[in-house]
Amino acid sequence: MDDRAVVVGGGIGGLAAAIGLHRAGWRVTVLERAPVLADVGAGISLAANGVRALEALGLGPALRAAGRPQYTGGTRTPDGRRLARMDGRVLERKLGTALVGISRARLHRLLRAALPDGALVTGAEVTGTGPADGRRVRVHATDTVREADLVVAADGVGSRLRARLFPAHPGPVRTGATVLRALTHRPVATDEDFTLTWGRGTEFGHLSLADGRAEWHAVLPASAGAPPGDALETAREEFAGWHRPVPELLAATRPGEVLRHDVQELATPLPRYFGGRTVLLGDAAHAMAPHLGQGACQGLEDAVTLAAALASGVGTDAALVRYDAERRPRSQSVAAAARRAGRLGPQLSAPLAVAARNAALRLAPDRVTVRAMLRHADWTPPAPD
Template sequence: MRNGTAVIIGAGIGGLSAGVALAQCGWNIHILERAEKIEPAGAGLAIAPNALRGLDTLGLGDGVRERAAFGSGGFRRWTGGWLLTTDAARVRQQFGDTVVVLRRSEVVDLLLKALPPGAVRTGVHGYVAEPGGDSQRARVRVTAEGSRDASEEITADLVVAADGARSAARAALFPDHPGPVYAGFTAWRLLTAPGTAEALGMPDSAETWGPGGVFGLMRLADDAVYAYATDAVPPGGRNDDEREALLARFAYWHAPIPALLKTADPEAVLRNDVWHLPVPPPRSHRGRVALLGDAAHAMTPSLGQGACQAVEDAVTLAHAVRRGDHGVPTALTTYSAARSPRTADIVRQSARAGHLTHMRSGPGLALRDAALATVGRTAPGLFYGMLRATFSWRPPAEAPE
C-alpha cells in the first residue's frame, strides 16, 4: 500500500524505527508518545550485527557506527580474573560486523532526524479502540496526558503498537494473555563523564559475573563509560541513594567497579525492575494492528537483544506492508509468521541467560564459571556458534517495484 496512514503508539527505539521504515515506504505516519518530551528510557545501548543490518536498510547504520565504540571484550569473575575474552575481529569475520556501544540518546536522535517533520506528537496516550480488518480501518483513541475527558479518534490503515512491556494494545487485542512477569532481578544503569575510562585505568570493556548479579563496564567513543548492574532482589524496591546502595552491593568486586561508582553522579543512576513475557502473545498482530518491540516480546537484557529485536521488527514490518496488493491484514500475517517464532526463541534464551547470571549457590557458581572458562580456553568457536542464529539475521529482500 502506498500513501496509507499508519499510527504508531510509542516513541521508543522500536516505534521510531518503525516510523522511519514506514515513511521510507511512502506511508503517512503519526507517532503518539505519552511523555511530554522524548527522553530515551535508559543510558547506553549495545547494537549487535543483526540490528546494524536493519539500521543499514534505513540508511542509519553508518551514523551509529561513527558514534559508537566496540562492545564487550569478554566476561570476568567478580574477583577480577577473565572467564572468556571475545575477539571483535573474529566477530566481524563471522558476522560481517561487531557489537557496538553508544548512548541511547544518540540512536534516538538519529531516528528522530530521519523522520518527516511533525511526525511525532507528544503528551498523548494512544489506545486501540478497534483493530479493523479487511474492509474496516483500525481506530485509535487519543487522549491528552492528564485529561480523562478530552479525546479524539484517528482511523488508520495500519496501527503499530510499540507501547512497551505493559502494552495496553496487547491487552486489548489479547485480553486472556497473562502479561509480563518479573524476571527475578533489577537493573541499574548510568553514564559517566567523558574521559572516565582513561582516568580509572579501565583496560577493556567487559561484563563481570558474580553471585546474584552482573556488572558491566562499556567504554564509549569519548572515553565515557556506560555502566550497568543487576541484582536478584524482590521487585518494587527503592533506595534513597541508589549509588550508595550499589557501592555497598559491589564494594568488593574487582577494580575499577568501586572507584567508578564513587565518582558517578548519584542523579545519573537509573533503577528498573526487569519484566519479560515468558508466554508470547498468540501472534504479533490482530486485524490491522501489529505488536512491535517489548509489546510483542519483552525480554531480559541478558543477551542485549531487546532494542535489536525491535529494529528487526520495524524493518520486517515495513517490508511486509510495503506493497498492499493483498491488504494489510494479510501482510501482517506474514509479519507475524516471520517474527513470532524467532522472538519467542530469543525471549527463552535471554531468560535462561538471566537465570545463569543470577545464581547464588556456591557449587552452581563454581560449575558455571568453570564451564565458561573452559569454553574460552579450549573451544572459543563454540561461544561464537551460540551467537550465530541471533547475529546472522538479515533483513528481508526488498519487494520489486
C-alpha cells in the first residue's frame, strides 16, 4: 500500500489517528503547528472506552505502566458530604478496566513513541487545502506543500479545516464556563483516587497520578470577555473553606503552572464528519462540554474507528462514509449528554435547585451511578473485517 495521509494536529486524537493509520499500512505525516513540543497540560482520566481504544492501538501495556487505576472516589458537597460514590472495582468487573488517570504530557509521549520515525513535523501550521491530481488533496503548510490521499483534520475546537468544509456552520460557542487546570508540583496525600465537588455553579475535581502528584481542575462561571487575572489566586479565593484535599492541592501548585481557558463546544451538530478526502476527528468534529470526561475518549474512539474502516478494504471513500455512520450518532449523543450533565449538575446555582440536585444524588442507589457511567464508557472497538 502506498496511500498517504496527512494528520493536521498533534494532540491526543491526531496522534492516535496517525498510529492507527500507520498500523493499517498507510504512510503518515502529522503536522503540528507548535514549534516546540512543550509537553504542557494537566491530567486526564480515561474511561473504559478510551482505555480500550488505546489497547486497540497496541498501547495497553504502556498505559497500564504509566497510569494509575481510579478505584475510589465520587461526588461531594463543598463541606465534604458524600453525594454519590464511584466504585472503580465494580466498573473493572463489568468493563475489564477501571478509569485510568495519567498526565496529558505522559500520554502524549506514549503516543509519540508509537509513531514511525520522522512522522511528526513541528512548526508546520496548515493554512489551507486544495485539490491535486486525481483524488489527492494538496495541503499547504508552513513553507511546504504536501499531497495526500487523505487529510485527517484533528486541529481542535477552532478547526480551520472544519470551517473550510462547512463555511455556513456557526462553529464553536462558549458555554459560559472557564476551566482552570494544574498538576501539583509535589506528591499530595488524598483519601480517594478521584473526586468531584459541586458547589453553586462551580466544580472542583482531582485525580491522583502514579507518581503521587495530583491533577486538579476547577470550573467557574465566566463571561466571554473576563480578564485572565491570577488563576491560582482566583481558585484559592473561590474554593476557600472547601473540604480537604482542596486546600492541600492548591497549596501544592505553583502560580505559573495553572492553565486557564474558556470552555467551547459545537452546540450545532455537524451534518457529516467528512468532505471529499478530508475527515474530521476529535474536537474538530464534536467538541463537547467537559462534564462527562469524554472529550479525549471520543477522539480516541474516532481514531480507532477511522483506522478500522480504512483497513477494511472497501476503499477510502466508502471507508469515510462508514466512519461517519459509526461515529457521528454516538459522539453527538455523548456531546448532548455532556451538555445536559452540566446543566443539571455543577452549573446549577439557585439554592433550591442545588438542594434538589443534592437530595436526588444522595437518594440514588450506587448502581444508578454505575449505570450512568456504563452508558458512555461501554464501547467496543470495531473488529477487523
